[in-house]
Amino acid sequence: MAAEPVNVKEFEELAKQALPKMYYDYFAGAAEDQYTLKENVEAFKRITIQPRILVDVSKIDMSTTILGYRTSSPIMIAPTGMHKLAHPEGEVATAKAAAACDTIMALSFSSNCTVEEVASSCNAVRFFQLYVYKRRDVSALMVQRAERNGFKAIIVTVDTPRLGRREADIKNKMITPELANLKGLISQEVDSDKGSKLEAYAAATLDPSLSWKDIAWLKSITNLPVVVKGVLTSEDALKAMEVGVAGIVVSNHGARQLDYSPATITVLEEVVDAVQGKIPVLLDGGVRRGTDVFKALALGAQAVMIGRPVIYGLAARGENGVKTVINMLKDEFELTMALAGCCTVKDITRRHVKTEHDRHRCRI
């Protein structure tokens, strides 16, 4: 047997070996030239960490709160669709791993296990990601089911009025497996032989008219806090606060939507500055190392979410694989804190990193 993986990148290799090409391409792929896909990862590499020395780091506490819920570290599971394509136990395996790691999980609207199955499988704190469908009644029902089943927040995804153009999925004629929550509520048949069936399904269901006024509608149908996922500018962060959201996720959907949108870590600070600490700002996209988590926190994120790394763990080793991936990132983050001289997440400050922008400013 090959040596055990020691980092997230090696889990991606294992997942590639374990999965049929169509599924691996769906999980790993992104939009068009995949420029933003590379940038999400590369932009982290352009940020350096400025450690403090001679700090007593014999005790490190990574714990924090996200929307008021205590969690063992500022790392959360991002909502990603269709986990049964990665492993037969699907989102239930992911949720059990989240619970074992004391990590918050965001369940995708497009899951293969139902909200009820996931809720009854574990005691992890769970948030529910919402897509707003043309059939608003279906989305509203899902919000109610999530609330009834103990999910603690609604994360509404706002970067997907239409699905991005994912060329591997087009070539592979990507399928649409059953989205369990929607069984009996909406037809999932796709009558198309050309290109990605997933794209055709998305075009038939997602509501491209979703706009700012609909956040008020969403807030009116739930008591749960509403978080918007997909903010990339200070302008939109300010609008999000105006309509009264409880939090923001700086996200480009793992580069699967608008290619040439900025790497998320490069716009985090702009959003954080606009929000001025009034609501929490989370970030996802390209987080592959504990050092990335540290950099995001230094630039003002409350926490990060991880998407593909979780799927790679699930595909390679099921529930155990997800646990290993989360624990790897937690261990790396803990070591980074120690080596940077930070004993708690509050000790991580803007002065602990230098961005390209900072270096440029130093030269002029």
Ligand SMILES: Cc1cc2nc3c(=O)[nH]c(=O)nc-3n(C[C@H](O)[C@H](O)[C@H](O)COP(=O)(O)O)c2cc1C
């Ligand atoms: C295979 C896959 C499926 C995804 N499905 C969803 C989804 O159903 N809803 C959603 O809001 N975001 C979805 N995302 C985006 C993630 O929530 C997250 O923004 C992204 O994966 C973060 O980037 P990373 O994969 O580099 O960690 C998906 C991402 C991937 C890779």
Ligand SMILES: CC(C)CC(=O)C(=O)O
């Ligand atoms: C079912 C899809 C719409 C899930 C998704 O958001 C994605 O593949 O990026």
